[in-house]
Amino acid sequence: MPGISTSTICKSLGFQQGMFHMYQRSNERPNVQFNLLPLTHTLGGEEFPDLIKYLLSNRKAIIYCATIELCWRVYIFLLRLLPLGPRQLICVRLYHAMCWPDENERTVALMHDDPMCQIIVATVAFGQGFNVRTLLDSIQQAGRVGRDLSTTGRAVVLVQKAAYSSAEKYLASGGSASRAPTKTSKSLTTMNNEKAMMLTNKGCFIAFFNKLFGNNTPGSTLDCIALPRRLPCSACLPRFSGSLVFELSPLPSGPERLRPFSVPQPQPTTAAAYRPKNSRLMRKMRSAADAELRNFGLQVQKLERD
C-alpha cells in the first residue's frame, strides 16, 4: 500500500529517495464483483441467514470468519441445512489452525477436484495461504477470490451494523479510538484508518480502492457506471442497467444435481412445550450424563498418559 508502509520498507532496505525506480502494477480485479453489505443479524448467535442467498447459487465459496469459534458456529449452521448423510462432510469443510495439517491439505484438494465440495469455512488468519484457482465466491475476505481470470468471482464483505458507527467515531476522533479487542468487547476485530475509510465511503468502492492502493490505470478513479465496469460494485449496482451473471461451479451431470441449501423454515419457539414428557431431559438424567462424561474424560486422559 502506498504511503507509510511502502516508505518504511524502502527505508529498511536502504532505498533512498530519488535513487531508485519503483514499478507498481494495479491490483484491481476486473473479474471480481465486490460487495460491502451490512449484516441483518449479529455474529453471536447460531443462525447466519445472510449467507444463504450466496450459497443457493451453487458456486464454490470460502467463508472467512474472525475466530475458530465463529468458524464452528457457521459450520454447524451450514451442516444443519444439508440433507443428512456422508455428503455433508464433503460439501462443507473447516480450515483453520486447529485442524490436522493432513485434514487441511485434503480440504484444499477436495475444493480443487471434487465437484461436491462447495464451501470452506476458514479463519482469516489461517486462510491467507489459500490459492485455489477454482474458487468463485469469497465472503468476508475479498482478496482471495477470482484467481482464475477466465471465471467471474464475487467478493462479499458482510459487516456488523455497529462497525459503521465505530468507523465514524474512529475518524471523528482522528484515529485515537484504535484499540485491541478486549474480553468484554463485542467487536471481533480492531478498527484501523483504511477500514474506517472503507466503511464510511459513500461512493464507488472500486474507485475508492484504486485511490487507496495508488492504482493509476486509465479511468481507475471513475465509478463503475461512468467507466463502465463489467461487474459493478455494490455501491454502483443500483444504477446498473445490465445483468449480472455468475456461472455455476461445475457439478456432477445427471438427474441428481447438487441442490444442497434451502432457506430454513422458522422453528416454533414453543417447541419444548410440545415435546413428549418422557423424552425431556430431567435433572437426574443430566447429572447421570455429567458423571458418565467426566468418567469418559478421565479414561481418555489416562490412555493419553499411558
Ligand SMILES: [Zn+2]
Ligand atoms: Zn463502483
